[in-house]
Amino acid sequence: MYAQMVKSEGMKSRDEMSAEEQAFQDRIDRGEKIEPKEWMPEGYRKTLIRQIGQHAHSEIVGQLPEGNWITRAPTLERKAILLAKVQDEAGHGLYLYSACETLGVTRDELMELLHAGKMKYSSIFNYPTLTWADMGAVGWLVDGAAIMNQVPLQRTSYGPYSRAMIRICKEESFHQRQGYAIMMKMASGTPAQKKMAQDALNRLWYPSLMMFGPSDKDSVHSAQSMSWKIKMNSNDELRQKFVDQTVPQAEYLGLTVPDPALKWNEDKGGYDFSEPDWSEFYDVLAGNGPCNKDRLGARVKAWEDGAWFRDGLVAHARKAAARRTPAAAE
Amino acid sequence: MSKEWPLWEIFIRGQHGLNHRHVGSLHAPDAEMAVLNARDVYTRRNEGVSIWVVRSADITASSPSEKGPLFEPANSKVYRHPTFFDIPDEVGHM
Ligand SMILES: [Fe+2]
Numbered sequence: 111m112y113a114q115m116v117k118s119e120g121m122k123s124r125d126e127m128s129a130e131e132q133a134f135q136d137r138i139d140r141g142e143k144i145e146p147k148e149w150m151p152e153g154y155r156k157t158l159i160r161q162i163g164q165h166a167h168s169e170i171v172g173q174l175p176e177g178n179w180i181t182r183a184p185t186l187e188r189k190a191i192l193l194a195k196v197q198d199e200a201g202h203g204l205y206l207y208s209a210c211e212t213l214g215v216t217r218d219e220l221m222e223l224l225h226a227g228k229m230k231y232s233s234i235f236n237y238p239t240l241t242w243a244d245m246g247a248v249g250w251l252v253d254g255a256a257i258m259n260q261v262p263l264q265r266t267s268y269g270p271y272s273r274a275m276i277r278i279c280k281e282e283s284f285h286q287r288q289g290y291a292i293m294m295k296m297a298s299g300t301p302a303q304k305k306m307a308q309d310a311l312n313r314l315w316y317p318s319l320m321m322f323g324p325s326d327k328d329s330v331h332s333a334q335s336m337s338w339k340i341k342m343n344s345n346d347e348l349r350q351k352f353v354d355q356t357v358p359q360a361e362y363l364g365l366t367v368p369d370p371a372l373k374w375n376e377d378k379g380g381y382d383f384s385e386p387d388w389s390e391f392y393d394v395l396a397g398n399g400p401c402n403k404d405r406l407g408a409r410v411k412a413w414e415d416g417a418w419f420r421d422g423l424v425a426h427a428r429k430a431a432a433r434r435t436p437a438a439a440e
Numbered sequence: 441m442s443k444e445w446p447l448w449e450i451f452i453r454g455q456h457g458l459n460h461r462h463v464g465s466l467h468a469p470d471a472e473m474a475v476l477n478a479r480d481v482y483t484r485r486n487e488g489v490s491i492w493v494v495r496s497a498d499i500t501a502s503s504p505s506e507k508g509p510l511f512e513p514a515n516s517k518v519y520r521h522p523t524f525f526d527i528p529d530e531v532g533h534m
Pocket residue numbers: 169198199202278
């Protein structure tokens with residue numbers, strides 16, 4: 111997902127927990143929200159920083175593949191819509207960085223970890239956006255997959271994270287719909303346009319399935335995160351839901367999901383489908399996807415090129431404050 | 441001195457005459473920029489007609505460990521709620 115393979119600290123049985131840890135777990139089990147200054151196990155805090163930080167990084171790195179098409183949108187209206195969508199993603203990044211900061215890191219520290227390659231962002235954004243149809247497929251599939259994961263996270267145990275998710279979910283459905291609207295236009299257009307739409311689906315289908323992360327049936331990390339309610343569903347569960355929701359949408363478009371094994375399974379009430387190539391997934395996470403270097407390079411460049419401007423604004427603010435209260439500036 | 445922009449808490453008053461409500465936080469070099477950034481981030485869909493910004497460092501919060509002494513005394517004062525009093529139906533709406 112936007113946060114993939116987040117390591118959490120080892121799972122403890124009830125007997126291994128301290129009295130404080132037991133009381134903490136009881137609060138979570140009762141559905142209480144944990145707020146920033148309250149006591150929390152160090153593992154809970156660290157895992158959340160990794161997860162929310164990775165989620166925030168995904169929002170802002172996710173602006174890059176779509177930003178690629180803003181200047182080349184086919185109409186002024188499409189351009190305005192895409193611009194608004196990409197601007198929303200900047201906001202999502204901000205909400206999440208703010209939530210993460212309540213755990214005792216600063217946004218600049220998180221940025222530095224991202225730029226140093228010490229924190230990850232979702233694998234999906236390391237794929238290129240080659241045609242305008244990709245703007246449709248990204249909104250439809252990538253934001254669609256994100257919604258699948260973010261809706262249950264609105265109920266997560268950490269108050270600031272939950273509030274950020276609620277705010278984000280309000281904005282996501284616009285993202286998915288504008289993407290699907292592009293797909294509808296392309297799929298009902300000329301044969302060449304329909305071909306572009308099919309090609310976008312072909313390229314983005316499996317990377318979208320990878321967003322949910324590998325199967326976590328037996329993962330200790332997942333078990334701990336689930337008992338802390340910072341992970342609400344298993345990866346496989348969400349992936350299945352995503353496929354079940356998306357296949358009829360592809361059928362409506364008259365497009366073919368690029369999976370010959372895709373088949374409705376009456377018994378389970380869902381589709382059987384092929385797993386993505388997980389070796390490709392690990393390879394992309396390790397930094398070897400088609401766009402890893404571009405994406406991180408663009409982030410670092412924006413950060414470094416903007417440094418003089420950020421510093422200039424701070425200098426200006428200090429001077430202005432000194433002018434207002436000369437004594438306070440000493 | 442740190443060059444990180446300070447954190448601001450953002451309060452927005454919506455269309456319908458309600459109080460300003462805390463909506464989130466953001467970084468900005470000064471109050472003017474905080475208002476502009478808040479406009480861009482928190483009112484993109486007509487959520488507000490007025491913005492307050494306060495430096496997070498200037499907020500004094502009650503501490504979670506004081507929860508008991510601060511808020512528990514209200515628990516036993518049920519008579520502060522109108523439903524504590526049984527008023528006969530004949531009296532009519534009160
Ligand atoms: Fe987003």
